[in-house]
Amino acid sequence: MIDKTVASVEDAVAGIEDGSTIMIGGFGRAGQPVELIDALIAHGARDLTIVNNNAGNGDTGLAALLAAGRVRKIICSFPRQSDSWVFDGLYRGGEIELELVPQGNLAERIRAAGAGIGAFFSPTGVGTQLAEGKEEREIDGRRYVLEYPIKADYALISALKGDRWGNLVYRETARNFGPIMATAAATTIVQVDETVELGSLDPENVVTPGIFVDRVVAVGPRRWLKDGAFVGNVDIEGRPLEGANQ
Amino acid sequence: MIDKTVASVEDAVAGIEDGSTIMIGGFGRAGQPVELIDALIAHGARDLTIVNNNAGNGDTGLAALLAAGRVRKIICSFPRQSDSWVFDGLYRGGEIELELVPQGNLAERIRAAGAGIGAFFSPTGVGTQLAEGKEEREIDGRRYVLEYPIKADYALISALKGDRWGNLVYRETARNFGPIMATAAATTIVQVDETVELGSLDPENVVTPGIFVDRVVAVGPRRWLKDGAFVGNVDIEGRPLEGANQ
Amino acid sequence: MTTRISRDDLAARIAADIAEGSYVNLGIGAPTLVANFLPADQEIILHTENGLLGMGEAPPADRIDPDLINAGKQPVTAQPGAAYFHHADSFAMMRGGHLDVCVLGAFQVSQTGDLANWSTGAPGAIPAVGGAMDLAIGAKQVFVMTDLLTKQGESKLVAECSYPLTGVGCVTRVYTDHAVFDVTEDGFRVRELFGDNTIEGLEELTGLTLQDQTEERQ
């Protein structure tokens, strides 16, 4: 029997080596695998290269990993945000390396790694600083830059539900980078709100087939969900509203 | 109000010009938009370039379009089949041009057209006849050939259900080329078994978002389905079994 | 003398140019305002690059869903007919030219349609590009929504951008608080003047030679 579920987030991140390249899903806080990141911090791996759209928000999740001094380099599209003070401080102090990639090129480079594409010509970034030093070519009257795949040793992502084969479904815009990062890492580790029986996910609606997934850990529902239904009463960071009926 | 539904297959194929490049969905018979192809034959456009995985089966659908002498060139991966006599005859008679593309490169080139990729390096076909004359490059120790997008003037595809915005869901392996062809054509025309109310397709499960779709026509359920449920009693070509309870 | 329209009026002006049935991406910041002026009786489908077509308005405070946000990481809703997809599919949609319109802010727009809106190039600033470069090249029409002048009174319409570029030759039209400009092969053409603005006055403000297209449209 195939069973990719593991009992705890500690088991889920076991074996992650110092110096690894790790993709972390999420767009801002949506879809960020906070429980896995916390486990990664506790696990202790350092000298990491992180691939994420952002560079952490507030003091939790990815920001906490950065604050713990574990990250050598970050590959992302949008590090500077109103609440990215942890990254900002490290960057200004010269304590972290940044590779800035336009968001669509970031997504396509991750997909390319998962799809076995050696490189591709993208129209995004042509003629800008972010294309400097890159090979350029005109095809059919349009200019393109050559972009290479981004692959990773590990992907840490968050999904709504998963089964023991690793089939996944996501929720709303928390889907974002999860499905492509799952394809681009040697080992893909997924936190789900809930594991479900094999066969209970409709094969028409599986977003990430289990072939891309190595470990699945259930971490319980988000605060804004109850019995699978949306109940609200939280702010955009998922904190309970004052006076909300919890 | 946006309403991409049209009343008939004739309306669906209206305006298709002689000389067009047309993608036709389907893998063999599964997902082949037979009703749209019949309408295209009746419509009369000729000198067509067709993109399909195959080159027609038996005497219906794509094979009938070929038999009607409407196709100048076909771009496909697998023309020769046990029941591809129509194509075979035209090919041997020098009456049709063939561009043979490995199936995965065909799919990726179609996707590239829809995704605005100028070209990509594929490992498939390296060192074979089908890569002759193509640019080759070694990247990270592996050899690749450069492949260019395939775009079309029209795509004719088949889906299970669609709404008036053009959102689509498919059925089983009849999905095949539909979702990528929809992205790669200037005008995408879809036959569905059934049109459904806007909002009745779960946004998590829409496979082709309506942005890729221009016209939707309902053609009624396949013979092997009843009220949305599979009832069987057909052979692999969809013909009723003898003595079956129809 | 009135020479500037309000930001809301500008948003309404842009909204009026968006046809029913259009697929539209509204950039972070001021362009988001355009959504408030899209006619309620027409269907215009909003795309947000973090994976949603058919984005609806902001929810009430007790119905905020942290899993359902826009590219600015603000809470939104999904309309009937919406669809979710992953980031590669979302940017394929943009890069592949499937959006009809995107509306972006700008630091500068050049008369050849170059856009600068992601970095002032100031030393020490932390760079962040997000989806700006993909949006700039990824819609059939790229509208810019901006004040004509900076707070220091410098024209944002320029002969050549001095700020780092977001995209080359990508802008099709610029909606400013003074006038609407089309980007053409002959440089900026004034499409519409707001208030008491004149072509000559705008030429003085921008230091550019402007084509007059206002009559043709009447």
Added chain:
Amino acid sequence: MTTRISRDDLAARIAADIAEGSYVNLGIGAPTLVANFLPADQEIILHTENGLLGMGEAPPADRIDPDLINAGKQPVTAQPGAAYFHHADSFAMMRGGHLDVCVLGAFQVSQTGDLANWSTGAPGAIPAVGGAMDLAIGAKQVFVMTDLLTKQGESKLVAECSYPLTGVGCVTRVYTDHAVFDVTEDGFRVRELFGDNTIEGLEELTGLTLQDQTEERQ
């Protein structure tokens, strides 16, 4: 003297080398037989390139579903835990190296692992490649299942392929009716001999110098 095993025995032999939990694509033709010998008490997940993971066995005649077929266009079923996807995603799965094993037929395999299985190059033949070239380069292990000799008695294992190539240096192991061969940097190594075959006998049949790896494995 027995020097050949049956096709079913060969399929069983291959099935025995596929570990539980593997993701496997079985090519059209003889390789399809391998499915019949996968142990019922183990979970091995079959991929078919036309868009399904978790492919199950053929349905009874009255339950044939024309929408549910394999790459050979034969009716199949879907197992609990299956997933459907479109062609670009399916071939991304293959090209990206996510399949553990694929099993293919062959006209010829060279001692450097080149595969020829899509065209005899005969003049006038209608070419058809399908997914053969993608499969050849798209799995961690590429197994070939074939008779050692053609009907004319020529070896399918060759120093260099004379037929048009499907893939270069892609085959990892060849299961023939006479023996099992690993493709190594030193050419073919005999991994297992069936019946009364000997290394020397196989060298005579193939005209190749073969390495003996049979003892190491015992």
